[in-house]
């Protein structure tokens with residue numbers, strides 16, 4: 001059972017609950033070869049902090065001594081490992097050695113009987129050069145084996161591998177069909193040849209295809225990926241588990257892993273790493289070690305390098321900077337960069353998983369940043385949700401300084417002396433109505449200036465699109481005295497622009513959807529501002545506290561009276577998370593809601609959105625903030641899905 005703890009877009013920190021404890025993801029499961037223990041499993045656990053490992057059930061089953069001990073004492077005792085043990089089924093061995101293989105039901109029962117936590121069905125391997133017919137045949141056979149495995153797994157969790165070779169449609173289809181089975185973990189298979197040959201573009205295609213079809217509440221395992229170079233990218237693609245024997249294989253031929261690639265021991269003067277091995281040794285002293293000791297030392301370094309990078313990835317998720325990390329890591333190798341570019345090209349798939357607000361600024365480096373889901377979403381929402389105050393004149397400013405309202409205050413004042421105008425800024429995100437200047441990500445964007453040519457092209461295109469849609473009688477870019485003279489001549493009559501009221505209204509539409517302002521602010525509106533900062537704090541309507549604005553991201557917290565207004569005006573499922581009758585009383589009391597009780601939700605919801613929590617009769621129970629989109633809400637079987645802020649209490653019981 002998988003629980004979502006924290007997220008940054010499709011990257012997530014989770015807890016995988018197993019019979020031998022909780023495993024925090026993203027996680028690397030080192031491959032342990034029972035015949036050759038480069039590092040003892042106990043040490044992997046105690047010294048290196050690995051909560052889980054993976055070993056090969058096929059190798060154990062083919063060795064009479066190991067087999068007997070494993071069945072007698074259990075796999076954990078055989079390996080001397082107290083944590084979670086996953087086993088591979090020997091697909092690769094069966095693939096390589098053919099008839100030496102085993103049957104699916106035999107190997108699954110064997111894994112179950114030796115007390116494995118996560119077992120794997122014997123799937124049929126697809127090579128990158130296999131044609132569509134071979135790939136489909138392998139897929140159908142694997143699907144029936146996974147179904148069989150799920151029926152005999154007992155208490156063991158079972159992994160059902162998504163194959164499909166180089167055919168994204170096949171992978172997606174297989175993922176959908178696996179999603180309907182009683183399977184616990186989904187490896188993405190057949191990617192080792194892609195990883196070995198640095199075919200990262202194909203890797204990205206394969207993983208994204210699998211993710212399209214899989215239920216988002218299931219953990220995804222990138223089979224055979226164990227190089228720190230790929231963890232950031234893999235995690236942003238939505239992978240949770242990694243495994244690899246690379247740390248040991250690389251050590252055997254003197255190769256050291258780093259986040260930016262691999263270095264051979266022969267070439268190392270000083271190792272750019274702070275792990276215990278590299279603190280003790282430089283290149284020459286490592287080379288001087290006896291063979292076995294040297295191999296062990298390099299394997300240790302490789303494991304530390306993996307653990308360090310996974311910590312970095314998890315911290316990036318907490319900070320909301322995973323995309324920035326992937327951007328930096330991808331520039332270490334042109335082929336990794338190809339993978340990143342492919343991700344950017346398909347980033348629309350990631351948008352529903354992107355939070356509406358993040359704890360960190362949006363770092364806009366170059367044109368690839370415009371593919372970021374948060375940037376694409378801003379553009380879409382401003383076109384589909386923003387409604388302008390309908391002034392006669394629109395004046396645009398070139399990007400100059402944030403917050404825009406303050407930076408352009410003087411210029412706005414001069415324009416308003418001669419024209420009844422509203423204002424926008426030509427920003428790196430596209431046209432920004434000036435009253436949205438404090439809303440995430442507008443105020444929180446840090447960009448490289450001057451913009452690169454692709455960005456200039458996109459922004460100009462958006463400005464043009466925007467000017468076609470404007471309903472103003474006149475739209476001009478501000479150019480100082482010249483503009484003022486022209487406006488004086490053409491308009492001649494001043495106007496006013498209440499930026500605080502415009503902000504209160506535009507933010508509501510951008511955040512909750514078109515028409516929200518009309519519902520939330522119908523009546524006598526009073527805006528309460530902070531005495532200290534002058535910023536908008538609360539929106540009161542007819543004496544009721546409807547909305548609060550958060551200082552750090554310029555977005556609203558929905559109060560109960562505001563929730564009641566939206567609930568009364570909008571049909572289900574708009575803005576709603578529907579919970580079943582078991583959860584309803586807890587929601588009323590203001591308790592947070594767990595994913596397993598959610599029965600329906602608005603497909604437009606994004607992580608971080610304010611939501612109405614209702615029961616199946618659409619009675620309002622509470623108001624809160626969702627951590628998940630609809631697909632996730634309906635898929636996760638565990639964990640907090642909606643943080644409830646205020647319940648309606650008992651008075652609305654009938």
Ligand SMILES: [Zn+2]
Pocket residue numbers: 271273274275276277278279301302304
């Ligand atoms: Zn090191």
